[in-house]
Amino acid sequence: MSTHTAGAVRSRLGWLRGIAVAAVSLIFVLPIVWMFAAAFKTNVQVTDPSVGLLFSPTFENFRNVLADGEILRSLRNSLIVGGVSTALSALIAVPAAWAVGRFRMHRTGSLVLVARIVPAVSLLVPWYYLFAQAGLVGSYTVLILSHMFVSVPLILWIMIGFFESLPVELEEAARTDGLTAFGAFWRIALPLAAPGTATASLLAFVSSWNNFMFALIFADETTQTAPVTLFNFISYASTDWGGLMAVATLMTVPVVIAALLGQKYLVAGLTAGATKG
Amino acid sequence: MTATQTRPRTTAGRRPPGNRPPRTFEQANRRLKWAMLAPALGFVGLMIVFPLLFTLNLGFTDAFGAVNADKSWIGLQNFQDALADSRRFWPAAQRTVVFTVGAVLIETVLGLALAMLMRKAFRGMRWVRTILIIPLLTTPVAIGILWLLILDPTNGIANHLLESVGLPPQEFLGSVSQSLPTLMLIDVWQWTPMMTLLLLAGLSTLPEEPEEAAKVDGADAWQRFRHVVLPMLWPTLMTALVLRSVDALKTFDILYATKGPGGGSDFEAETLNVYAYGLTFDYQEYGLASAVLVLFTLFIIGVVVLLRRRAGKKEA
Numbered sequence: 003m004s005t006h007t008a009g010a011v012r013s014r015l016g017w018l019r020g021i022a023v024a025a026v027s028l029i030f031v032l033p034i035v036w037m038f039a040a041a042f043k044t045n046v047q048v049t050d051p052s053v054g055l056l057f058s059p060t061f062e063n064f065r066n067v068l069a070d071g072e073i074l075r076s077l078r079n080s081l082i083v084g085g086v087s088t089a090l091s092a093l094i095a096v097p098a099a100w101a102v103g104r105f106r107m108h109r110t111g112s113l114v115l116v117a118r119i120v121p122a123v124s125l126l127v128p129w130y131y132l133f134a135q136a137g138l139v140g141s142y143t144v145l146i147l148s149h150m151f152v153s154v155p156l157i158l159w160i161m162i163g164f165f166e167s168l169p170v171e172l173e174e175a176a177r178t179d180g181l182t183a184f185g186a187f188w189r190i191a192l193p194l195a196a197p198g199t200a201t202a203s204l205l206a207f208v209s210s211w212n213n214f215m216f217a218l219i220f221a222d223e224t225t226q227t228a229p230v231t232l233f234n235f236i237s238y239a240s241t242d243w244g245g246l247m248a249v250a251t252l253m254t255v256p257v258v259i260a261a262l263l264g265q266k267y268l269v270a271g272l273t274a275g276a277t278k279g
Numbered sequence: 280m281t282a283t284q285t286r287p288r289t290t291a292g293r294r295p296p297g298n299r300p301p302r303t304f305e306q307a308n309r310r311l312k313w314a315m316l317a318p319a320l321g322f323v324g325l326m327i328v329f330p331l332l333f334t335l336n337l338g339f340t341d342a343f344g345a346v347n348a349d350k351s352w353i354g355l356q357n358f359q360d361a362l363a364d365s366r367r368f369w370p371a372a373q374r375t376v377v378f379t380v381g382a383v384l385i386e387t388v389l390g391l392a393l394a395m396l397m398r399k400a401f402r403g404m405r406w407v408r409t410i411l412i413i414p415l416l417t418t419p420v421a422i423g424i425l426w427l428l429i430l431d432p433t434n435g436i437a438n439h440l441l442e443s444v445g446l447p448p449q450e451f452l453g454s455v456s457q458s459l460p461t462l463m464l465i466d467v468w469q470w471t472p473m474m475t476l477l478l479l480a481g482l483s484t485l486p487e488e489p490e491e492a493a494k495v496d497g498a499d500a501w502q503r504f505r506h507v508v509l510p511m512l513w514p515t516l517m518t519a520l521v522l523r524s525v526d527a528l529k530t531f532d533i534l535y536a537t538k539g540p541g542g543g544s545d546f547e548a549e550t551l552n553v554y555a556y557g558l559t560f561d562y563q564e565y566g567l568a569s570a571v572l573v574l575f576t577l578f579i580i581g582v583v584v585l586l587r588r589r590a591g592k593k594e595a
Contacts, residue, residue, distance in 0.1 A: 023396055023407055030472060031410045034417070036436065037425045051439035098319035101312040110316065117327055119579055121529050123555045124572035127337060127565055128330035134346045151326055154319060183311050212418040214532040219560060229420040233536055236424060243428055250421035257416045265409045272412065272473065273480035276518050
């Protein structure tokens with residue numbers, strides 16, 4: 003085979019590859035597009051599958067949903083619980099990750115794996131027991147603490163690898179220049195780890211934003227987070243698909259924006275630690 | 280305790296040189312590292328280790344009803360009850376295994392194929408990666424409800440599409456027999472991207488020389504993949520498999536959001552996680568639930584150990 007035809011075969015293969023990748027991408031993106039589209043349909047259109055993606059959009063669903071104080075409040079609750087639990091998790095997990103990474107305390111670090119393995123339900127029973135007796139069920143405190151069960155190990159997992167990848171020489175140099183070990187962490191390692199911390203915190207926030215089970219048990223009507231409100235919305239409004247999709251859209255849009263802006267960092271965070279075996 | 284153990288070992292120089300922690304850190308205030316770790320360890324201890332021991336203990340009691348009701352030690356009774364229960368426990372265990380093995384296998388094969396397709400940079404790579412992270416970052420409850428709409432037996436677009444190509448409409452989540460397979464497909468839709476991204480990360484770390492050498496020796500694309508790329512990628516593949524399996528075994532949100540408590544009228548989507556949840560919060564059977572959870576946790580640990588051992592075997 004001459005190099006000419008080999009090149010032609012290769013470019014045809016490249017073309018096929020492009021089509022395959024495009025087809026797969028459509029499979030992953032179309033359901034999300036369908037969600038967004040349904041949010042702008044009337045309830046007649048949404049249950050008529052012959053109405054595709056071309057229709058005149060209505061904002062009626064969003065108007066109804068936002069007029070419902072409960073939904074706005076649950077979105078705000080999700081923001082509060084996600085924000086506070088992420089901030090607290092970063093506050094305790096980032097220094098710990100630095101210690102594990104710099105002092106090579108891998109046995110301590112492997113505690114993280116335990117937290118990933120344990121089914122959350124097995125903690126719900128004792129938490130419920132304890133928090134019910136302390137009269138805390140229904141409070142933000144319980145929701146925040148329970149969401150930290152996911153966030154703390156997640157941030158630890160990502161940040162241990164991140165600190166290990168930072169050259170130790172910079173911190174050594176800072177220490178010979180008279181900084182304490184804590185100073186080296188605070189003035190050198192922490193600023194260098196800012197992108198990693200941002201990624202880990204963003205993923206922790208998303209995990210809290212998405213969390214369903216903990217709020218299902220521990221939230222009351224006033225502290226309910228968005229996934230639980232969405233879930234409850236099915237049972238009493240099972241026919242209001244437009245409204246359901248509007249709420250789902252409100253919950254998904256921030257995630258899509260995060261994906262658009264921080265794709266590179268999110269992928270790095272999601273795959274952290276996977277290549278070390 | 281660990282501090283006193285670490286010091287003599289390091290100063291004895293048993294670590295290979297170059298891999299040794301720098302002296303400055305060796306001389307650092309040892310209290311510092313524990314101070315940095317203390318809040319996280321305290322959290323793990325209070326919120327994870329202690330509750331787990333609590334659950335373990337509850338599994339041996341007849342705890343039931345009100346949370347502060349009296350309970351007494353009944354030995355292994357709960358474990359015996361669970362293991363003898365062929366109505367809820369064993370079917371749930373079976374569904375957990377079927378769901379996990381089925382979904383994760385498909386995700387692995389598709390994820391690997393897609394990762395190989397996306398391995399060489401191409402125009403629009405950034406967009407494809409953005410599209411891939413959206414499903415796995417989206418709220419599972421929202422995903423569940425979205426698929427309820429798409430797969431609605433009478434009004435959904437899925438059956439509309441099936442009919443337009445001449446295939447019979449399906450019941451999907453509306454039927455007992457199709458629920459679990461449908462949920463597996465939803466899981467595949469949501470989590471194949473995770474597999475792809477993990478494997479792409481692994482592929483990007485592989486050296487190019489072995490493949491070049493195999494090419495020079497006349498190996499075709501499949502042989503290069505099978506005998507060069509796959510063995511090198513194996514550790515990442517097994518790590519991805521462990522991570523994905525652990526999460527799939529514990530799937531809850533999407534099952535509960537689409538099928539409700541008990542996994543539907545016939546328990547058709549009830550996995551061990553959903554069963555344990557129901558025992559706890561619908562039946563207040565804290566003792567039995569704890570026993571089921573202990574068994575479930577042991578099972579997950581078993582799966583992790585097994586997969587990691589296999590990872591080691593192939594590597595060697």
